[in-house]
Amino acid sequence: xxxxxxxxxxxxxxxxxxxxxxxxxxxxxxxxxxxxxxxxxxxxxxxxxxxxxxxxxxxxxxxxxxxxxxxxxxxxxxxxxxxxxxxxxxxxxxxxxxxxxxxxxxxxxxxxxxxxx
Numbered sequence: 001x002x003x004x005x006x007x008x009x010x011x012x013x014x015x016x017x018x019x020x021x022x023x024x025x026x027x028x029x030x031x032x033x034x035x036x037x038x039x040x041x042x043x044x045x046x047x048x049x050x051x052x053x054x055x056x057x058x059x060x061x062x063x064x065x066x067x068x069x070x071x072x073x074x075x076x077x078x079x080x081x082x083x084x085x086x087x088x089x090x091x092x093x094x095x096x097x098x099x100x101x102x103x104x105x106x107x108x109x110x111x112x113x114x115x116x117x
Contacts, residue, residue, distance in 0.1 A: 001028075002078075004051060006044055006096065010034065049102050052077035068101040080107040 003024070005013075010032030013021065024030070036042075037050040040057035045065035053060050053075040061072045080103070082088045092103065093112035 004048070006048075044096065045098060045102070048096075048099055052079065052099075052102060054078065062102070065098060068098070071102070073104075077103050077107055080104045083107060083109065 001024075003021070014032050021030075036047045037057050040046045040063045043065050045068065046057040046060075046062045049060050049062040049068070049071060050057055055072075055075045057063050059072060060075050061070050062068060076084075079090050079092060083090045083106075089110075090108045091110040091112075092099075092108040093114065094100065095114040095116050097113070
């Protein structure tokens, strides 16, 4: 399970009471200091593409929100790789609809979508 919160700094998470997140992190792996990219602006599109693909924006080709068609598909998302290369069942639930444009159209076996209320 990967939980991402757009714009949440690790220091902010550490400074609040988040017992469920703390229990999840204690049972798996978590980081308060993870960084997604170092070569481009830290807007959501490049950041989430870096998180999903594991490479810098200078490699995956997304340097701003939108126009994800130019993404370097030689670096597929971890979700796609889990499904296609490892044969795992996958699911994604998102709130920011641009992530559907970042992920491969068939990366998730099951999908859900929340609201940004």
